[in-house]
Amino acid sequence: MSQLTRMLSAIAITFTAAGSANAQSITLYTDRPTARLAPSVQKFTQLTGAQVNVVELPYAKLIAQYEAEGQASPADLIYIKDMVLAGELVKKGHLQAMPTAAAVQAAQTVPAALRDSANLWTALQYRARTIMYEPSRVKPSELSTYEALADAKWAGRLCVRTSKHNYNEALVSSLIERHGEARTREILKGWVDNLATAPINGDTAVLEAIANGVCDVGITNTYYLAQLIAKNPAFTVRPFFADQAGAGVHVNGEMIGVASSSKQVELAGQFIELLLQDEYQIHASNDHFTYPAKESLLPLTLVKDWGRFIMDLTPWSKLSEPSRIQQARDLMNEVGYQ
Numbered sequence: 001m002s003q004l005t006r007m008l009s010a011i012a013i014t015f016t017a018a019g020s021a022n023a024q025s026i027t028l029y030t031d032r033p034t035a036r037l038a039p040s041v042q043k044f045t046q047l048t049g050a051q052v053n054v055v056e057l058p059y060a061k062l063i064a065q066y067e068a069e070g071q072a073s074p075a076d077l078i079y080i081k082d083m084v085l086a087g088e089l090v091k092k093g094h095l096q097a098m099p100t101a102a103a104v105q106a107a108q109t110v111p112a113a114l115r116d117s118a119n120l121w122t123a124l125q126y127r128a129r130t131i132m133y134e135p136s137r138v139k140p141s142e143l144s145t146y147e148a149l150a151d152a153k154w155a156g157r158l159c160v161r162t163s164k165h166n167y168n169e170a171l172v173s174s175l176i177e178r179h180g181e182a183r184t185r186e187i188l189k190g191w192v193d194n195l196a197t198a199p200i201n202g203d204t205a206v207l208e209a210i211a212n213g214v215c216d217v218g219i220t221n222t223y224y225l226a227q228l229i230a231k232n233p234a235f236t237v238r239p240f241f242a243d244q245a246g247a248g249v250h251v252n253g254e255m256i257g258v259a260s261s262s263k264q265v266e267l268a269g270q271f272i273e274l275l276l277q278d279e280y281q282i283h284a285s286n287d288h289f290t291y292p293a294k295e296s297l298l299p300l301t302l303v304k305d306w307g308r309f310i311m312d313l314t315p316w317s318k319l320s321e322p323s324r325i326q327q328a329r330d331l332m333n334e335v336g337y338q
């Protein structure tokens with residue numbers, strides 16, 4: 001082989017390698033805002049040469065599209081905001097087990113309750129859904145558990161979001177786990193009796209109602225409060241982490257899994273590994289005032305000022321079982337929780 005031929009073949013090999021790397025891509029289906037994923041997507045392309053196509057749609061549309069495409073779907077990963085949705089995906093067989101030992105190992109840095117035991121999904125971030133109060137009207141010493149908000153003491157003082165939302169379905173599922181069906185029915189009835197106003201459409205609106213004196217206490221996700229305080233440091237509402245002497249505060253979160261349609265499972269696994277690296281865990285936590293799911297990490301945002309809490313470690317896979325969620329919906333309906 002002449003020197004020129006050797007040079008040409010070396011160039012050809014380099015070109016082919018770069019060309020095939022550029023041709024690779026994975027597709028992520030999500031109901032989360034695409035912009036939040038930008039740093040991890042860029043890094044992934046830098047590391048692997050593969051592009052990440054992000055398809056962002058509201059959950060119902062996202063899954064309708066996925067189901068219409070069937071096994072021909074381009075989806076390699078599904079990334080969603082809530083355990084109730086993960087329960088549905090598992091039940092429908094839309095996820096497959098994480099494909100590589102490295103991805104499974106990365107997921108094991110997340111508490112066992114916050115990931116699927118068969119490695120169908122793992123949480124990436126979580127938040128607490130807890131009691132919120134206005135400190136000039138309520139002392140923390142008056143607060144304790146979710147069920148205590150059913151006491152007559154709170155008559156006309158409680159605000160809640162409507163029952164037609166996954167966040168409350170998951171919370172009520174956790175109450176069923178703690179107290180059983182009969183006691184949970186009583187608690188929900190007590191909440192309804194104590195409402196200051198009809199159930200409100202949105203956590204932010206619940207927090208504003210507490211701040212504005214419509215009610216004194218409510219139940220919302222922690223990141224909604226953090227967003228309000230970040231915008232307005234004078235916002236007075238504060239969280240009280242429920243049930244710290246019992247089962248712990250209810251947590252829920254964002255999770256990711258490999259789509260059953262994926263034909264590029266190795267790359268999909270690598271993207272999960274990347275999202276569980278400290279840097280991207282902290283980036284996501286900073287971006288949305290959530291808690292990084294990776295057990296070794298603490299948040300850096302203002303939520304750290306609220307201190308550590310004991311979380312309910314009932315496996316999310318149990319709380320999110322579709323039959324259990326239906327039981328929660330039925331109970332809320334029965335007591336007239338709108």
Ligand SMILES: [Fe+2]
Binds near residue numbers: 221
């Ligand atoms: Fe939310």
